[in-house]
Amino acid sequence: MKYKLLTGILPYLEQFEDTEAGETIDDFVAWMKTAPTLKKDSTTTVLKSVPLQGNINAQICQLIALMYKYVRSYYKKGFKDSPLQTMEDFGFLATLAMFGDLRKNELIQKNTSEFTSGMEVIRRLERNDLIQSFLDQEDRRARRVKITKKGQAVFYQTLPVLKKMGDIATGELTESETQQLFELLNKLNYFHNPIFHEEKEASLDTIIKEYVEV
Incomplete structure (x- = not known):
């Protein structure tokens, strides 16, 4: 054949x-x-x-995972001379640039990260003098973090690189296709975000029953 x-x-x-x-x-x-x-x-x-397997839903999962790998490779190219080693580093710094100072756990939650890996990102940014931690005046058991002047400079230097990454990542999509993709991904983000934060111990079967089969 x-x-x-x-x-x-x-x-x-x-x-x-x-x-x-x-x-x-x-x-x-x-x-x-x-x-x-x-x-x-x-x-x-x-x-x-791309050896996609399973039904269309399973293949979508594989394609999303592949897209993450592609974008991560572009990030490494664009940020090879930057102190922001990972996409998580950039995300945390961008969040502080947008929201100002936050408690460490708030910063981790806003970036949809696990606590352990999120703390590693915070420590790495602190070592590079991109963010600074200080005592929370409302709860002195907690610590807050804020972006430093060096962090602000690094953040704004990376924005043109981020635009190039976006231009490459969307490939040959038309303007209308890009808008449609954004809306679909945003819809999925709104679906998955509460599951990630509120169902840490839930099994896949439980998630399907409570969120999918409704």
Whole structure:
């Protein structure tokens, strides 16, 4: 069997099934005569290099994980000379630049981080003199953190790099596709954020029952 030919047809078949052009092979052949040409590079590359498994929901999970890896690699390129070693470093610094001083646990929560890894980020930023900690006047058992002048300078220096990363990450998406992707991802963020913060000990079955099957 010529698998190369088959993989070339599959994207068109998927697009055909999304239309109302018919359900038979003859309908597909007729539709192909007027079908728009698909970009071969993006389609065939994905089919060859990404071994997606499971149903469409499982494949979406894998694609999101792959996107994280791609963006992380771009971050390393863009921030190779910056004291912000990880995307979490940038996120924590950006949060303080936006909200001002926060308690350490508030900073960690706003960045959707685990407590242990969040504290590591805070310590790393403190060592680099990008943030400064001090006693909370309302609760002297707690400590707050704020961005330093050096941290502010580093933060604003990184904004042009962040824009370049965004331009690369959205690839060949049109303006309307980019807006649609943003809205979908934002919708998923609103769904998952409370689960992350409030269901630390919950099993997958419990999460499905309480949040999905409703």
